Amino acid sequence: xxxxxxxxxxxxxxxxxxxxxxxxxxxxxxxxxxxxxxxxxxxxxxxxxxxxxxxxxxxxxxxxxxxxxxxxxxxxxxxxxxxxxxxxxxxxxxxxxxxxxxxxxxxxxxxxxxxxxxxxxxxxxxxxxxxxxxxxxxxxxxxxxxxxxxxxxxxxxxxxxxxxxxxxxxxxxxxxxxxxxxxxxxxxxxxxxxxxxxxxxxxxxxxxxxxxxxxxxxxxxxxxxxxxxxxxxxxxxxxxxxxxxxxxxxxxxxxxxxxxxxxxxxxxxxxxxxxxxxxxxxxxxxxxxxxxxxxxxxxxxxxxxxxxxxxxxxxxxxxxxxxxxxxxxxxxxxxxxxx
Numbered sequence: 001x002x003x004x005x006x007x008x009x010x011x012x013x014x015x016x017x018x019x020x021x022x023x024x025x026x027x028x029x030x031x032x033x034x035x036x037x038x039x040x041x042x043x044x045x046x047x048x049x050x051x052x053x054x055x056x057x058x059x060x061x062x063x064x065x066x067x068x069x070x071x072x073x074x075x076x077x078x079x080x081x082x083x084x085x086x087x088x089x090x091x092x093x094x095x096x097x098x099x100x101x102x103x104x105x106x107x108x109x110x111x112x113x114x115x116x117x118x119x120x121x122x123x124x125x126x127x128x129x130x131x132x133x134x135x136x137x138x139x140x141x142x143x144x145x146x147x148x149x150x151x152x153x154x155x156x157x158x159x160x161x162x163x164x165x166x167x168x169x170x171x172x173x174x175x176x177x178x179x180x181x182x183x184x185x186x187x188x189x190x191x192x193x194x195x196x197x198x199x200x201x202x203x204x205x206x207x208x209x210x211x212x213x214x215x216x217x218x219x220x221x222x223x224x225x226x227x228x229x230x231x232x233x234x235x236x237x238x239x240x241x242x243x244x245x246x247x248x249x250x251x252x253x254x255x256x257x258x259x260x261x262x263x264x265x266x267x268x269x270x271x272x273x274x275x276x277x278x279x280x281x282x283x284x285x286x287x288x289x290x291x292x293x294x295x296x297x298x299x300x301x302x303x304x305x306x307x308x309x310x311x312x313x314x315x316x317x318x319x320x321x322x323x324x325x326x327x328x329x330x331x332x333x334x335x336x337x338x339x
Contacts, residue, residue: 013018025049027064028326029300032120038296041276041287044293046329048300048319052090055082058320060114060125060158063310071310071318072114073325074098076127079110083279084325086139087107098175099128106177113213113268113306118165122180123192126158132156132195143160145201148193151186157269158306160214160223165197166244168204170222179257192225194244208236213268213306217290218275218335224252226266226279230259231265235279237292252292258282262266268306270317271331278317280304285319298328 030049030115033039060081070085072093083093098111109128116122122135123144130153131146144167146153160168172190176182189206192214195204204223204280205211213226223238223246233256239247255266264282269279276295277288285298285307302321310318314333319326 024243025051027325028302028331029298031328032297032299033295034297035293037107041295042298042328042330043269043334044249047285048298048326050324050326052082052084052325055323055325057108057322058224058325059112061306061308061310061320061325062114062116062118062122063308063314063318064116064139064335069312071325072122073102073320074114075227075308076108076110076112080225081111081114081124081126092285096128096191098126104177105176108175110154112129112175113169115159115161115167117161117167118163123159123161123167125159125169127155130175131157132159132169134166144173145193145195145199148191148201148203153189154185155186157211158213162216162220166242167195168214168216169195170195170214170225172210172228176230180195186281192223192246203245205238205249206274207249212266215269215277215282216335217271218273221253222290224269224277224279226269226273226281227268230256230265232256233259233282233286235266235269235281235292239288249287253286253288253294254279254284255281263301264305267304268320269309270307270309271335272309272330274332276332278307280319281305282324284321287318289332299318300324300326 005140019120036310056077079096081094081097084090099109104270111124113125115123132144133141133177152171157170159338170329174181192204194202210229212228215224235252236249237252267280300321304321307319
């Protein structure tokens with residue numbers, strides 16, 4: 001193992017950076033290289049930059065292309081979505097983001113995973129309102145699904161959009177005020193679901209104790225699912241059958257041994273066009289081959305919740321790490337990038 005870029009965080013942020021007056025961003029963490037192939041993925045001189053900070057718990061980053069391109073991300077405890085733009089910094093985009101009720105709803109009421117559909121509409125996994133929603137053209141929200149067989153979902157967490165228009169999403173209990181023990185919980189399992197454009201909801205699997213992040217392989221024949229269970233901190237790969245159901249899973253990688261010494265659990269993911277998997281987990285972002293070989297880790301040193309590719313060329317990996325929004329340059333292009 002070769003340790004590179006062991007860089008201290010140069011500035012301590014205590015309040016959100018809602019304006020940007022510099023391109024000289026502070027750095028944190030280090031890049032850990034376990035295989036020579038990793039040098040072709042992350043440049044040897046790449047550093048983890050902190051582009052915004054001072055939030056409570058960041059999640060759900062999604063790059064919105066256009067002029068200007070920008071990043072949207074969730075701050076779950078603040079029930080908010082922020083927008084970050086190069087040269088301008090972060091600004092409030094939407095509040096409330098995941099809970100519209102009037103009673104207190106615990107510490108994580110806001111939305112979690114964010115994604116764009118084929119039309120560029122923002123999809124949200126909402127904790128407090130326990131639903132999957134879409135932001136309409138006129139700025140209002142519409143509920144896509146909030147129950148399975150008449151029982152309310154736990155708290156939708158993360159999602160991915162299939163080229164068919166189907167939405168695959170996970171439903172652990174983390175958004176419930178008392179999580180699994182909450183009396184509001186109506187389902188006795190944590191599922192992975194497929195929502196079709198016609199509104200039909202199908203339970204794909206309930207074999208994972210705490211399904212969290214999800215991602216698709218470039219050919220859409222494999223679904224990757226992270227499990228944020230400290231007793232079994234793993235990622236699984238499921239073959240996707242021709243009818244959209246899932247075949248028998250295989251273990252992609254087991255990071256349970258890392259949980260005791262590194263902060264965080266398996267969470268959100270991003271996939272490059274060549275199939276390389278970037279998966280947030282204990283200590284940062286694990287970089288795997290499709291077969292599950294660990295090539296290296298982008299070690300933020302923080303509880304790292306999610307990641308996505310962005311930037312004009314789709315080669316910058318943006319990461320949500322506790323109170324920070326970070327990024328690092330890569331040599332790969334994200335799946336979502338369109339030429």
